[in-house]
Amino acid sequence: xxxxxxxxxxxxxxxxxxxxxxxxxxxxxxxxxxxxxxxxxxxxxxxxxxxxxxxxxxxxxxxxxxxxxxxxxxxxxxxxxxxxxxxxxxxxxxxxxxxxxxxxxxxxxxxxxxxxxxxxxxxxxxxxxxxxxxxxxxxxxxxxxxxxxxxxxxxxxxxxxxxxxxxxxxxxxxxxxxxxxxxxxxxxxxxxxxxxxxxxxxxxxxxxxxxxxxxxxxxxxxxxxxxxxxxxxxxxxxxxxxxxxxxxxxxxxxxxxxxxxxxxxxxxxxxxxxxxxxxxxxxxxxxxxxxxxxxxxxxxxx
Ligand SMILES: [Cu+2]
Numbered sequence: 431x432x433x434x435x436x437x438x439x440x441x442x443x444x445x446x447x448x449x450x451x452x453x454x455x456x457x458x459x460x461x462x463x464x465x466x467x468x469x470x471x472x473x474x475x476x477x478x479x480x481x482x483x484x485x486x487x488x489x490x491x492x493x494x495x496x497x498x499x500x501x502x503x504x505x506x507x508x509x510x511x512x513x514x515x516x517x518x519x520x521x522x523x524x525x526x527x528x529x530x531x532x533x534x535x536x537x538x539x540x541x542x543x544x545x546x547x548x549x550x551x552x553x554x555x556x557x558x559x560x561x562x563x564x565x566x567x568x569x570x571x572x573x574x575x576x577x578x579x580x581x582x583x584x585x586x587x588x589x590x591x592x593x594x595x596x597x598x599x600x601x602x603x604x605x606x607x608x609x610x611x612x613x614x615x616x617x618x619x620x621x622x623x624x625x626x627x628x629x630x631x632x633x634x635x636x637x638x639x640x641x642x643x644x645x646x647x648x649x650x651x652x653x654x655x656x657x658x659x660x661x662x663x664x665x666x667x668x669x670x671x672x673x674x675x676x677x678x679x680x681x682x683x684x685x686x687x688x689x690x691x692x693x694x695x696x697x698x699x700x701x702x703x704x705x706x707x708x709x710x711x712x713x714x715x716x717x718x719x720x721x722x723x724x725x726x727x728x729x730x731x732x
Contacts, residue, residue, distance in 0.1 A: 496662045499687070499708065500679040502581045503664035509577045510664075513570065520566065581665065584678055588646035590639060590714075593617075596649070596656035596669040596691065599624045599698040601635045608718050613730035618721045621731050624701040635704045637689065640714035641681045649675040657693035660706055666692050681708045 488497070493514055498504045535546065549555070593604040605618040613619065622635025639645045649658055651669035659666035667677050691702035709717065725731055 495664060497683075498664050499662040499683040499685065500664075500681050502679050503662065504682070505577050505580055506664040509573060512573060516566070516570065582677070584646065584676055585644050588678055589643035591646045591648065592637065592639070593648045594650070594658060594669070595652060596658065596695075596702075597652045598654065598696050599691070599702040601637075601689075601702070601704045603635060603637050603704075605718065608722055610722055610725040610730065613725055615730065618718060618725060619731035620721075622704065624698055625703050626701065631688070631703065631705060637704055637706045638714060638717050639681060639706070639708055640711040641684050641708050643711060643714075644678055644680050646676065646678050649677075654695050655693050656691045656695050656702070658689065659692040660687055660689045662687055668693060684708045684710060 491511065492507060493510065495507055495510060498507050537546070591606055593606055595602040595604070600622055603620040604615055608618040609616060610618055620635050620637065623629065623633035625631060625634060647658065647667075649667060649669040651671045653671065655671070656669040657666050658669060663679060665677070665679070667675050669675065685708055687706040687708070689704040689706050691699055693699075695702065
């Protein structure tokens, strides 16, 4: 804002006139030089901002998601990344057209302020902006439906089945493929306790599963709605009283993780945690045989 009422509003007052050696009406060379300096500086700033933001390149491309530890999680992550790529591509086209219209179709002085030519009822343009969004929705729908079908697929013969029971405020894991004669449930069964400030994670129920095997989870609840969630699975599914749910994963990484209930289920919902250990198939066989022996001796899970 100028504080001088008589400040020149156009180039007229201080216009130095045509530059020697330049045709009259050509833009002054200073503008191009400044732009020429700004573009590389902006590019350098963008590279530095990304490079020094503290994210590893891998975390940056996952756009906030944890590293997936299952085949199904990898598919979900790829869909998430693809959706962002599509959104940025559409955004770039829309912003590009907007800027183009602002610059190249701005009101010129020569028109004397008259409104530009009006193009209502332009059938090709109206068809274009009706059909193109439908195509975009169709593409997103296709990839979402394809990946959802893959993630929801149940195999005829999973390698390991785990029956998960959720209750206020912990979990029970049963392995119906591994029997324990004389125990109340008849199967290898893992119980635990909710998290407390005194015990921390040490008493949480422990879910052990092998990597590179199909694992079927059968989910039931004995009281209210809970939800089974392991963040690195990139997946959660509800446990609904009277409505058994199922899903399968194929773990691809070994490691120890924390599972959570992700449906507000009462006072101690936030303490309804469990431990997850993904091990090699050999370690899993060893662990399950140890559990069978222990639980047969003691008459069931402790
Ligand atoms: Cu819960």
